[in-house]
Amino acid sequence: MDKNNRSSTYVLKQAKLSNTKIRKSILEFLMENHGPFSIDEIHKQIFDCDYATVYRCIKKFEECAIVSRCDFGDNISRYEYKDLNHHHHHIICRSCHKISTVEYCFLKEMEKMLTDQGYKDVSHALEFFGICQECQN
Template identity: 30%
Template structure:
């Protein structure tokens, strides 16, 4: 059992079950957001419902954030600043129309100081276009 993963889950008040460890360890190796179906394809021995419940628990605990793409939800690990009450997800989510990958672009940020007598818990900042890899391939 990976002690780093177990500690990450325990630090988020999440019981480290074997499925949660499996899903977390898989997500930590990914650099793109993945849908439930894409995760299920990679964890083919796991039950879809259990994976879904794990992702929902992770989202509630600030371990993953979800990105809505039309009718599909994709999941990616959160930064350490996220918590149960607030996802610090104030960066651009970029969908490439060619390779169909969604990535977090943390170098493109929304302002984190917005004046007003209100509290923002979540902002969805989403763009579609062509990623640098696909642009490079089209120029060759």
């Protein structure tokens, strides 16, 4: 349940959010499962919770920088737990829409260069698109 020794209770407390059963369930799902996930996908995993509550929780998590929103150009917002100790990108199959993780990031050096130039809170987003091996066959 803990990711990098951080429990959902700890993360909610650090964000100064109340530790409700629903918030904890949603956050634990995101911490335990690598996303990103749409609101619909999250809602299907959380029992005893309506769609609007999931949406409000995710929006609050995004405001508090607990989750990151991923936009793959298909008008579906997806969210994943923002693990500050793990940075990655995604590659999305144009055919079946499978999302895979790209662990290597060459942009860290560029971020450092920009920080050295005086910029603060530098971040980036980079997504790749292609056709997966299964769809090529």
